Amino acid sequence: MTTTFAVLGEFGDAIDFIFNSRESRLGGAQVGGLGQIWDLMWPHLKLSGAAMGIACLISIPIGLWLGHIGKGGFLAINVSNVGRAVPSLALIAFFVAYLGVGFLNLMLALVLLAIPPIITNTYTGTRQVDRETVDAARGMGMTGAQIVRRVELPLALPLIFGGIRISAVNVIATATIAPLAGVTTLGDPIINVNTYGDEGRLAAALIVALLAVATELALGAVQRAVTPRGLKLTPAGRRRHRFPITRREAIP
Amino acid sequence: MNSSEPAQHSGPSSRPAAATLEFRRATKLYPGQTEPAVDALSLEVPAGEICVLVGPSGCGKTTAMRMVNRMIDITDGDILLDGQSVKDRRPAELRRDIGYAIQQIGLFPHLSVADNVATVPRLLGWSKDRIRARVDELLELVSLDPHETRDRFPGQLSGGQRQRVGVARALAVDPPLMLMDEPFGAIDPINRERLQNEFLRLQREIRKTIVFVTHDIDEAIKMGDRIAIMQRGGKLEQYSPPAELLMYPANPFVEDFVGADRALKRLALQRVRDVDLWKAPLVRVGEHTTAARAKARDSEVPYPLLIDESGRPLGWLSDRGLAGERVTEELRSRPDPVLELDDVLRDALSDLLAEEAQYGPVVNERGEVVGVLSIEILAHALRSEVPV
Amino acid sequence: MILELAQVQIHNRTDTCESNNGFCPDWIADHFGDYVHPFFQHLILVGLTVAIGFAISFTLALIAYRRRWLINPVTQVTGILYTIPSVAAFFLLLPITGRGTDTALVALVSYVLLIIFRNVLTGLDNVPAETKDAGRGMGLTANQLLWRVEVPLALPEIMAGLRIATTTTVGLATLAFFAGAGGLGEKIFSDITYKSNVVVAGGLAVLMAAALDGLILLAQKAITPWTRAVAQP
Numbered sequence: 001m002t003t004t005f006a007v008l009g010e011f012g013d014a015i016d017f018i019f020n021s022r023e024s025r026l027g028g029a030q031v032g033g034l035g036q037i038w039d040l041m042w043p044h045l046k047l048s049g050a051a052m053g054i055a056c057l058i059s060i061p062i063g064l065w066l067g068h069i070g071k072g073g074f075l076a077i078n079v080s081n082v083g084r085a086v087p088s089l090a091l092i093a094f095f096v097a098y099l100g101v102g103f104l105n106l107m108l109a110l111v112l113l114a115i116p117p118i119i120t121n122t123y124t125g126t127r128q129v130d131r132e133t134v135d136a137a138r139g140m141g142m143t144g145a146q147i148v149r150r151v152e153l154p155l156a157l158p159l160i161f162g163g164i165r166i167s168a169v170n171v172i173a174t175a176t177i178a179p180l181a182g183v184t185t186l187g188d189p190i191i192n193v194n195t196y197g198d199e200g201r202l203a204a205a206l207i208v209a210l211l212a213v214a215t216e217l218a219l220g221a222v223q224r225a226v227t228p229r230g231l232k233l234t235p236a237g238r239r240r241h242r243f244p245i246t247r248r249e250a251i252p
Numbered sequence: 253m254n255s256s257e258p259a260q261h262s263g264p265s266s267r268p269a270a271a272t273l274e275f276r277r278a279t280k281l282y283p284g285q286t287e288p289a290v291d292a293l294s295l296e297v298p299a300g301e302i303c304v305l306v307g308p309s310g311c312g313k314t315t316a317m318r319m320v321n322r323m324i325d326i327t328d329g330d331i332l333l334d335g336q337s338v339k340d341r342r343p344a345e346l347r348r349d350i351g352y353a354i355q356q357i358g359l360f361p362h363l364s365v366a367d368n369v370a371t372v373p374r375l376l377g378w379s380k381d382r383i384r385a386r387v388d389e390l391l392e393l394v395s396l397d398p399h400e401t402r403d404r405f406p407g408q409l410s411g412g413q414r415q416r417v418g419v420a421r422a423l424a425v426d427p428p429l430m431l432m433d434e435p436f437g438a439i440d441p442i443n444r445e446r447l448q449n450e451f452l453r454l455q456r457e458i459r460k461t462i463v464f465v466t467h468d469i470d471e472a473i474k475m476g477d478r479i480a481i482m483q484r485g486g487k488l489e490q491y492s493p494p495a496e497l498l499m500y501p502a503n504p505f506v507e508d509f510v511g512a513d514r515a516l517k518r519l520a521l522q523r524v525r526d527v528d529l530w531k532a533p534l535v536r537v538g539e540h541t542t543a544a545r546a547k548a549r550d551s552e553v554p555y556p557l558l559i560d561e562s563g564r565p566l567g568w569l570s571d572r573g574l575a576g577e578r579v580t581e582e583l584r585s586r587p588d589p590v591l592e593l594d595d596v597l598r599d600a601l602s603d604l605l606a607e608e609a610q611y612g613p614v615v616n617e618r619g620e621v622v623g624v625l626s627i628e629i630l631a632h633a634l635r636s637e638v639p640v
Numbered sequence: 641m642i643l644e645l646a647q648v649q650i651h652n653r654t655d656t657c658e659s660n661n662g663f664c665p666d667w668i669a670d671h672f673g674d675y676v677h678p679f680f681q682h683l684i685l686v687g688l689t690v691a692i693g694f695a696i697s698f699t700l701a702l703i704a705y706r707r708r709w710l711i712n713p714v715t716q717v718t719g720i721l722y723t724i725p726s727v728a729a730f731f732l733l734l735p736i737t738g739r740g741t742d743t744a745l746v747a748l749v750s751y752v753l754l755i756i757f758r759n760v761l762t763g764l765d766n767v768p769a770e771t772k773d774a775g776r777g778m779g780l781t782a783n784q785l786l787w788r789v790e791v792p793l794a795l796p797e798i799m800a801g802l803r804i805a806t807t808t809t810v811g812l813a814t815l816a817f818f819a820g821a822g823g824l825g826e827k828i829f830s831d832i833t834y835k836s837n838v839v840v841a842g843g844l845a846v847l848m849a850a851a852l853d854g855l856i857l858l859a860q861k862a863i864t865p866w867t868r869a870v871a872q873p
Contacts, residue, residue: 006735007735007736010735011735081807081853084804084807084808084811084849085807085810085811085845085846085849085850085853086811086842086845086846086849087810087811087812087813087814087815087824087825087842087845087846088811088814088815089814089815089825089828089829089842090814090828090838090841090842090845090846091842093828093829093832093838093841093842094838094839094842096832096833096838097661097832097833097834097835097838097839098835169723169725172725173725173726173727173728174725176725176727176728177727177815180829180832187727190727190728190731190818201731202731202732202734202735204728204731205727205728205729205730205731205732206728206732208725208727208728209724209725209728209729209732212723212724212725212728213720213723213724216719216723321777323773323776323777344779344780344781345779346779347776347777347778347779348778348779349779352774352777352778354770354773354774354777355770356768356770357770357774358768358770358771358772358773358774358775359771359774360771360774360775360789360793361771361793361866362789362792362793362795362864362866363866371775371778371780372778372779375778375779375780375784404869405865405866405869406866407866407869408869418774421778422778431777
C-alpha cells in the first residue's frame with residue numbers, strides 16, 4: 001500500500017514539475033514550469049520535423065521510382081533490415097565521434113535513421129499497386145512520370161504513411177538522447193538529471209511518451225484519411241489497416 | 253451394370269469395406285433463412301455404389317454431402333451410416349471413418365506425401381510399420397511410384413499428382429464411405445478425363461460406397477451408379493441410374509438439366525471395351541510385305557497399322573512402306589487419336605472428330621493395340637438399344 | 641552511475657592516436673577484453689527479452705485467434721507500448737521497478753509484444769481455408785488441427801517476426817544502460833567521443849544483430865523444409 005502511494009507520489013511530483021518552476025538542485029538556475037518545458041520541446045520538435053522532412057524528400061522519390069521500374073527491390077527492402085540492426089545510440093555516437101557535436105550533425109544522423117522505413121514502405125507500396133491498373137494507365141497514354149504521380153502515388157499513400165509513422169516515432173524517440181550530441185531537447189532532464197532532479201526526469205519521460213503516442217495517433221489518422229475508400233472496404237485492406245506491416249513489407 | 257454386394261478387401265483393416273448410407277428426410281435450414289438449403293432429402297445408397305449428387309449451384313448438393321460427416325449440422329431428419337445415425341457419434345471420431353476429398357484437395361503443404369496420407373492412421377495410433385506399408389500400398393493404388401513420391405512435398409507435385417495423393421489420403425484407413433466434392437474440378441479437362449477413368453478402374457477394385465458431388469451432368473453420367481438431381485432449395489428431383497435418367501427424365505427441369513442431346517449422352521454410358529472393335533491389321537518393321545498386304549485385305553481397316561516391339565502403335569502405314577520385300581517405316585499418318593478401352597464412347601467420338609479421323613487404334617492398359625474403333629461402329633452404337 | 645555530458649571521461653592515454661580520439665587498432669587490440677562482459681550482458685538481455693516477449697505474445701495470439709474480439713484491444717495496448725520510446729519507458733518504470741535489469745526487461749519486452757503478436761496472428765490467418773477444411777473433415781479435433789497444421793504453417797511468418805523483434809531489441813538494448821542494465825550501450829556512453837570505442841562497441845552490436853538474425857533464419861530454414869522444396873515439372 002505504501003509503495004503504491006510512493007509511486008503515485010513520484011508521479012505527482014513529476015506533474016508538478018511540468019507546471020511549476022522551482023530552483024535547481026545544483027543551485028542557480030530555475031527549472032521546471034511550462035515555459036521551460038516548451039523551451040525543451042521546441043528544439044525536439046524542430047529537430048524531428050526537419051529530419052523527417054529531409055528524409056521524406058530523399059526517400060519518397062527514390063522509393064517511388066524504384067517501385068515504378070521494379071528494380072532495386074533487394075536493396076530497398078534490405079536497407080531496413082540493416083538499418084534495424086544499427087542501434088540509434090551507436091549511430092549518434094558515431095556521428096559525434098567523427099563529425100563532432102551540433103544541430104546539423106545530429107540532424108544528419110536522424111535523417112539516416114529515418115530513411116530506411118520510408119524508402120522500404122514507399123517501394124513496397126508502389127510495387128503492390130495492381131499491375132493491371134498501371135497497364136491500363138499506360139494504355140491510355142500516360143507517361144511514366146504521370147503514372148507515378150496519378151496512379152501509383154495515390155494508391156501507395158497508405159503504406160507510405162505507414163513508413164512515415166514508423167520513422168517519426170523512431171526519430172522522436174532518438175531525439176531524446178540528442179543532448180549527448182550537444183542539442184538540448186526533452187531528453188536533457190533525463191540525461192542531466194542532477195540539474196532537473198528526479199521529478200524532472202520523470203516529467204520529461206512522461207512528455208516524451210505522450211509526444212510519441214500523440215504523433216503515432218495523429219499520423220495514423222492521416223494514414224486512414226489518405227486510404228482510398230475502396231481499399232478500406234476489402235478484407236485485405238481491412239487487414240492491412242489493422243496490421244500495417246507484414247513480413248514482405250517494411251518494418252517497425 | 254455393377255453388382256451391389258460389398259467388396260472384399262484384403263487390406264490391413266478388417267472392417268467391412270463398404271457401408272450403406274441413408275438420407276432420411278435430412279433437412280438443413282440456416283438461421284434467418286426462410287428456404288432450407290436441403291429440403292427433406294431422402295435417398296438410399298447401397299453399399300459399394302457411387303451416388304452422384306448433381307445440380308445447379310445453390311441446389312444444396314455440397315451441403316447435403318457435408319451433412320453426412322457433420323461438417324454441417326443437420327437441422328431436421330437424419331442420416332444413417334450402416335443403420336446408425338451420424339448424430340450419435342462424436343464428429344471427430346465419425347470423420348475418421350469417412351474418406352473426405354474436396355475440390356481444392358487441401359493437402360498439408362508442410363508434410364510430405366507420405367505424412368499426408370498417414371494423417372488419419374496416425375490419429376488412430378497405427379504402428380509405424382503398418383503405416384509405412386499402407387502408404388506404399390495406397391500410392392501404388394493411385395498409380396504413383398511410392399519411392400519417388402513419398403518424400404516429396406505437395407508444392408513439388410503437379411495438379412494431377414496432388415489429386416491422386418488426396419484420394420490416397422482419403423482411402424488411408426479403408427473407410428466404409430467416401431465423400432468427394434468435385435474432386436476433379438481443379439484439374440484441366442484433358443487430365444480430368446484420365447483421372448476419371450483411373451478412378452473408375454480403382455473403384456472396380458475397391459468397391460467403396462461413395463457420395464460424389466459435381467455440377468457437371470456429363471461427369472455424373474460417367475461416374476455414377478445412381479444419380480440424384482437436385483434443384484435450388486435443396487429439393488430432390490430424381491434419383492435413378494443414369495440410363496433411366498436419360499431415357500425417362502422425371503420432369504421438365506430434369507430434362508432441361510440433362511440437356512437436349514440425351515441421345516448423344518447415351519454414348520457416355522458405354523465404353524470402348526463394350527463394343528465390338530474392328531480387327532487391326534498389325535505389322536512390324538521387317539515383316540514380309542506379302543503377309544502384311546494380306547492382313548490389310550482381310551480387315552475392314554484399309555491400311556495396316558505399324559506397331560513397335562511392345563505392340564504400341566507407331567502409325568498408319570503408307571504404300572511406300574509396303575513397296576519392297578520387307579516392311580519399312582514409311583508412315584502415311586500418325587496413329588492419333590489413340591483410344592483406351594476405358595474411354596466412354598462419347599469421348600472417343602469427340603477425339604475422332606477432333607483429329608478428323610475415320611478410325612483410331614484402341615490400346616489396353618499396357619499400351620498394346622487390341623483393335624480399331626471407327627465412326628461406323630459408333631454410329632451403329634447410337635442407333636441400337638442401350639443396354640441397362 | 642549516470643554520467644553528465646559535462647564530464648567527459650579523460651582516460652590516461654599517452655599515444656598520439658589515442659589522445660586525438662582517433663581510430664587506433666593497437667588500442668583496440670589491447671583493450672578488446674573490456675568489451676567481452678558488456679557484450680554478454682547485452683546478449684543475455686536480448687535473449688531474455690525475446691524469450692519472455694515471445695512466450696507472452698504467442699499465448700495472447702493463440703487466445704485471440706479463437707476469440708477474435710480480443711484482437712483489437714490487444715493490438716491497441718501493445719501498440720501503445722510499442723510506440724513509447726524505450727528511454728522514456730525506462731524512466732517511467734523507474735519508480736515502480738527500480739534501477740536494474742528488471743526495468744530494462746519490462747520496457748524491452750513491452751516493445752516486442754506487438755511485433756510478435758501481429759506476426760503470429762497473420763501467420764495463422766494465412767493458412768489456406770481448404771487445408772483447414774480438409775483437416776477437420778479428416779477427423780482432426782480443433783486442438784490437433786491447431787498444433788499439427790495451423791501453427792506449423794504459420795511458422796515462416798512467426799520466425800520473420802522473431803527476426804524483426806530480435807534485431808530491434810539488440811538496437812534498443814544499447815539504451816538499456818539508462819536503466820542500469822549495462823550492456824554495449826554503457827561502453828559507448830562511457831567514452832562517446834573516442835572513435836575507437838564507438839566503432840568497436842557499436843560494431844559489436846551490429847554484429848550481434850546480424851548473427852542473431854542469421855541464426856534465426858537458419859533455424860527457420862531447418863524447421864520449414866517444405867518452403868525450400870522447389871516445384872519440379
